[in-house]
Amino acid sequence: MVLGRRLRQLREAAGVSFEEAAQAIEVTALTVRRMEKAEVGLKVPYVRELLRHYGVADSECEEFLDLAREANQPGWWHQFRDVLPEWFSAYVSLESEATVIRAYEPHYVPGLLQTPDYARALLRVGFPNDASEELRRRVELRVRRQDLLSKPDSPAVWTLLDETVLRRPVGGPQVMRRQLDHLLDALDTLPKVRLQVIPFAAGPHPGAFGPFHYFRFGFSELPDIVYAETLTGAVYADQPAAVVSYLEVLDRMAVQAAPISETRAILEEARKEFLT
Numbered sequence: 658m659v660l661g662r663r664l665r666q667l668r669e670a671a672g673v674s675f676e677e678a679a680q681a682i683e684v685t686a687l688t689v690r691r692m693e694k695a696e697v698g699l700k701v702p703y704v705r706e707l708l709r710h711y712g713v714a715d716s717e718c719e720e721f722l723d724l725a726r727e728a729n730q731p732g733w734w735h736q737f738r739d740v741l742p743e744w745f746s747a748y749v750s751l752e753s754e755a756t757v758i759r760a761y762e763p764h765y766v767p768g769l770l771q772t773p774d775y776a777r778a779l780l781r782v783g784f785p786n787d788a789s790e791e792l793r794r795r796v797e798l799r800v801r802r803q804d805l806l807s808k809p810d811s812p813a814v815w816t817l818l819d820e821t822v823l824r825r826p827v828g829g830p831q832v833m834r835r836q837l838d839h840l841l842d843a844l845d846t847l848p849k850v851r852l853q854v855i856p857f858a859a860g861p862h863p864g865a866f867g868p869f870h871y872f873r874f875g876f877s878e879l880p881d882i883v884y885a886e887t888l889t890g891a892v893y894a895d896q897p898a899a900v901v902s903y904l905e906v907l908d909r910m911a912v913q914a915a916p917i918s919e920t921r922a923i924l925e926e927a928r929k930e931f932l933t
Contacts (some may be wrong), residue, residue, distance in 0.1 A: 659697040660721070660728055662878035664707065668693075672709040681710040699725040712862040739800040740791055743891045748870075751882060751893075755812045757873035759907050761864045765827065766836060768799050769806060770816075770843055771851070774787060775836040776800065778828030806847055815851040817864070817910050823854065823927035830931040837928040844921055853914040854923045863906045863914050872905055 666804055668678055675686040682689075682703045691697045693918045694704075704725050710719045734741060734749045739747070746773075752758065763777060778791055785796070796797060805811060826833055843850050843858075853864060869885040881895045883903045894900060 658695040659876045659878045659892040660699060660725055663721070664704070665693040666878075667708070668712060673711060677801045678707060678710065682706050690907075698729050698733065701725055701729075718832065733801070734798065736800075736926050737794060740794045744890055747893060749802060749883055751872045751884070752812075754851060754874055754879075756875045758812050758814045758870065759904075760814075760816045760868070760870040761907065761910060762816060762822060762868050763864070764822060764825065765869065766818070766822055766840065767816050769814065770840060770930060771799060771803075771833070772839045772858060773800055774832045774837075775827055779833060786901075806843075806850065811847075811849055813849045814847075815853075817853050817907065817914055820854055820856045820923075823924065825932070826931070831879045834928060837924055837931070841921065841924050841928075844924075851917055852924075853911060853916040853917055854920060854921045855910060856923075859913045859915075862910050864910050871900070871907065879921040 668675075671733075675689050679686040684703070686699070692699060692703070701722055702791065705722060708721060711722070732750055732753065734746065734753075738746070758769075765771075766775060768776070771779070773796055776790065779794045780787075780799070784792065784919045806814070810861050823837070827836070840852065844852065867885065868882055872882045872884070880897070881904075882897045882922065883900050883901045885892045885894070894903075
């Protein structure tokens with residue numbers, strides 16, 4: 658996505674139209690548009706010729722081509738393509754590159770903070786027809802995503818949880834105790850993870866329409882993106898007006914939620930409900 662936007666900037670700076678760029682590499686103007694929107698892979702011969710056509714210096718051209726070759730390599734999650742829906746593959750990619758992740762979760766603990774047993778219980782409900790091996794692979798993928806949180810350059814994660822998340826029994830009392838213990842441990846060992854709980858007493862709030870996730874990146878070419886999931890797919894919004902609306906909702910809910918300083922006490926209180 659970053660390289661596609663850079664290609665667009667270079668084309669526009671050179672005063673080259675879509676049609677002229679397409680003629681230079683003998684493709685359609687639609688193909689050039691799709692390259693710039695990251696809807697197709699960046700074929701190195703095409704990129705090399707475009708850069709030459711845009712007047713890019715040889716040294717800069719080689720650097721760009723190295724980045725294009727790297728971008729064309731499949732991510733680690735590609736090995737899970739048998740159990741990874743195409744519409745969710747983009748999410749994992751965005752998650753891996755984000756510097757800030759903010760989210761609202763009204764039903765369940767977010768995937769980045771789930772224990773294997775909790776994830777297994779959820780996925781068994783979400784994919785009731787899966788064979789045991791498929792279920793194992795889905796759990797493995799979810800746990801593998803969590804490696805992101807232990808990286809030196811891990812993103813800042815700030816999640817708002819509805820109190821329902823802590824009260825809804827998933828997998829039985831033992832699974833819930835371990836899950837709540839895991840959240841408590843995250844507060845101690847992951848300094849870039851922040852959790853806030855929206856208690857029932859807070860009443861209605863502006864995020865009641867459903868869960869969503871917000872991503873910010875360390876590239877000026879890449880806009881902030883909001884992800885919202887549906888029953889059979891997902892929506893990725895990057896229009897500034899839409900993204901700002903979601904951010905405003907997150908900010909308003911953060912004010913309604915219990916202060917971050919109270920999160921530990923809330924988690925410990927919820928854990929008591931699953932001692933029997």
